[in-house]
Amino acid sequence: xxxxxxxxxxxxxxxxxxxxxxxxxxxxxxxxxxxxxxxxxxxxxxxxxxxxxxxxxxxxxxxxxxxxxxxxxxxxxxxxxxxxxxxxxxxxxxxxxxxxxxxxxxxxxxxxxxxxxxxxxxxxxxxxxxxxxxxxxxxxxxxxxxxxxxxxxxxxxxxxxxxxxxxxxxxxxxxxxxxxxxxxxxxxxxxxxxxxxxxxxxxxxxxxxxxxxxxxxxxxxxxxxxxxxxxxxxxxxxxxxxxxxxxxxxxxxxxxxxxxxxxxxxxxxxxxxxxxxxxxxxxxxxxxxxxxxxxxxxxxxxxxxxxxxxxxxxxxxxxxxxxxxxxxxxxxxxxxxxxxxxxxxxxxxxxxxxxxxxxxxxxxxxxxxxxxxxxxxxxxxxxxxxx
Amino acid sequence: xxxxxxxxxxxxxxxxxxxxxxxxxxxxxxxxxxxxxxxxxxxxxxxxxxxxxxxxxxxxxxxxxxxxxxxxxxxxxxxxxxxxxxxxxxxxxxxxxxxxxxxxxxxxxxxxxxxxxxxxxxxxxxxxxxxxxxxxxxxxxxxxxxxxxxxxxxxxxxxxxxxxx
Numbered sequence: 064x065x066x067x068x069x070x071x072x073x074x075x076x077x078x079x080x081x082x083x084x085x086x087x088x089x090x091x092x093x094x095x096x097x098x099x100x101x102x103x104x105x106x107x108x109x110x111x112x113x114x115x116x117x118x119x120x121x122x123x124x125x126x127x128x129x130x131x132x133x134x135x136x137x138x139x140x141x142x143x144x145x146x147x148x149x150x151x152x153x154x155x156x157x158x159x160x161x162x163x164x165x166x167x168x169x170x171x172x173x174x175x176x177x178x179x180x181x182x183x184x185x186x187x188x189x190x191x192x193x194x195x196x197x198x199x200x201x202x203x204x205x206x207x208x209x210x211x212x213x214x215x216x217x218x219x220x221x222x223x224x225x226x227x228x229x230x231x232x233x234x235x236x237x238x239x240x241x242x243x244x245x246x247x248x249x250x251x252x253x254x255x256x257x258x259x260x261x262x263x264x265x266x267x268x269x270x271x272x273x274x275x276x277x278x279x280x281x282x283x284x285x286x287x288x289x290x291x292x293x294x295x296x297x298x299x300x301x302x303x304x305x306x307x308x309x310x311x312x313x314x315x316x317x318x319x320x321x322x323x324x325x326x327x328x329x330x331x332x333x334x335x336x337x338x339x340x341x342x343x344x345x346x347x348x349x350x351x352x353x354x355x356x357x358x359x360x361x362x363x364x365x366x367x368x369x370x371x372x373x374x375x376x377x378x379x380x381x382x383x384x385x386x387x388x389x390x391x392x393x394x395x396x397x398x399x400x401x402x403x404x405x406x407x408x409x410x411x412x413x414x415x416x417x418x419x420x421x422x423x424x425x426x427x428x429x430x431x432x433x434x435x436x437x438x439x440x441x442x443x444x445x446x447x448x449x450x
Numbered sequence: 451x452x453x454x455x456x457x458x459x460x461x462x463x464x465x466x467x468x469x470x471x472x473x474x475x476x477x478x479x480x481x482x483x484x485x486x487x488x489x490x491x492x493x494x495x496x497x498x499x500x501x502x503x504x505x506x507x508x509x510x511x512x513x514x515x516x517x518x519x520x521x522x523x524x525x526x527x528x529x530x531x532x533x534x535x536x537x538x539x540x541x542x543x544x545x546x547x548x549x550x551x552x553x554x555x556x557x558x559x560x561x562x563x564x565x566x567x568x569x570x571x572x573x574x575x576x577x578x579x580x581x582x583x584x585x586x587x588x589x590x591x592x593x594x595x596x597x598x599x600x601x602x603x604x605x606x607x608x609x610x611x612x613x614x615x
Contacts, residue, residue: 129456130461212455228465236472239472240480244480247483247484247487248483250484264484267488268488289477289481293477316456317456321462322462322465322469
């Protein structure tokens with residue numbers, strides 16, 4: 064029975080990996096289209112005025128998917144009716160340059176994201192291109208990327224800015240701390256939570272009973288609950304924040320998902336027992352030639368498991384955002400074919416439909432990430448009684 | 451898509467710090483007390499259910515015991531009634547026997563007494579009859595022998611009866 068259970072676990076992993084790969088390839092092709100459009104249009108001017116043409120829409124989408132140094136809500140004007148106004152607020156920029164730490168408000172860039180506006184911060188010349196901050200060498204007036212995305216006469220700086228993603232994470236952390244510590248305090252008054260705690264408690268019980276316990280085992284699950292619960296709610300809240308009009312795209316940011324998956328990898332690797340390493344380097348119960356063949360596969364598996372985690376979450380959320388933005392853009396792109404009410408109606412219905420699915424995906428991805436993390440941890444700490 | 455180009459090391463480091471701090475804070479202020487409370491509550495519920503189950507079982511046992519005691523009492527009562535009935539029957543029987551024996555004895559004594567009295571009476575009667583007979587015989591003889599002729603007559607009549615063989 065134990066072998067059947069383990070086989071089921073492996074099957075589960077394989078299926079999810081396949082699904083995530085499929086979704087990932089879709090995103091990749093979508094991005095190719097976007098890049099293709101970008102080369103035709105003039106992306107460097109797209110953020111200055113209203114977004115209407117296909118190339119502008121693609122550039123805008125790409126801009127949104129990347130992290131941002133301003134908290135930008137919306138813009139108006141600028142189509143020959145005076146200056147373009149941006150509504151939002153600046154966030155602090157904190158960069159580690161060749162001459163040390165420099166901090167200033169992102170408003171100094173004047174919403175310039177083309178690498179043409181140079182900010183002088185105490186003797187360091189900085190410019191921003193596609194949400195990346197570059198340090199310019201003397202005599203260079205703007206950041207220009209060559210074919211291989213390498214800047215000439217400039218290099219990237221280590222950017223510790225409170226960007227929109229960092230702000231999103233801080234907001235999510237604050238929400239979690241407030242919500243769950245109030246639930247925790249509620250237990251001092253009575254065994255049954257009141258108010259919003261009634262919503263939170265079943266979620267905690269769900270993670271414990273449906274995710275951690277069955278995968279890690281009754282004896283050992285408790286040790287990992289802190290990580291699993293935190294990661295589950297962190298990802299879910301950030302996914303949900305991404306669906307609000309504030310336009311956070313935190314979990315669709317590769318650095319964020321890499322960090323999350325790295326935690327799972329480290330926990331799996333450092334809490335693994337002897338059996339786990341034995342199964343990787345010298346698989347018991349199979350002939351010696353098989354052991355030798357299996358070793359590299361198992362070693363590769365150690366890394367592909369967390370890698371699938373980071374790619375899955377990143378690809379799902381990025382794809383979701385890209386699709387939602389694409390469908391909103393139908394309002395503009397189909398205006399000639401359907402008229403204003405028609406294109407708006409189609410866009411509205413499709414966006415509503417996809418947003419509902421995204422609401423499900425937001426939960427699903429948090430669930431899958433936590434589920435697979437606990438599965439990997441479970442594999443690492445499992446007692447192999449049947450050998 | 452150039453993922454390596456999009457990867458921001460600064461964001462990665464900040465996120466790692468935020469996540470570590472968040473995990474530590476959440477463990478201390480949220481998850482530990484929440485999970486502890488949940489465990490305590492669940493164990494409390496389990497204990498309460500077990501206690502209820504035990505109480506139910508005890509009640510059942512108690513009922514069974516009551517039933518048993520009642521049955522025993524009933525059986526005892528029945529036994530006692532039966533014994534009493536048997537005792538009554540034996541007592542009546544023995545009393546009857548004793549009475550019979552006593553009566554027989556009394557009757558026998560009475561019969562014996564009657565027999566003795568009868569014997570005495572008969573003996574007395576015999577002696578009185580003998581006396582009277584002798585007196586009568588005396589008087590008759592006296593009368594008879596007062597006259598010579600009559601004496602002779604008598605002797606002759608007596609002689610007549612005596613036949614010489």
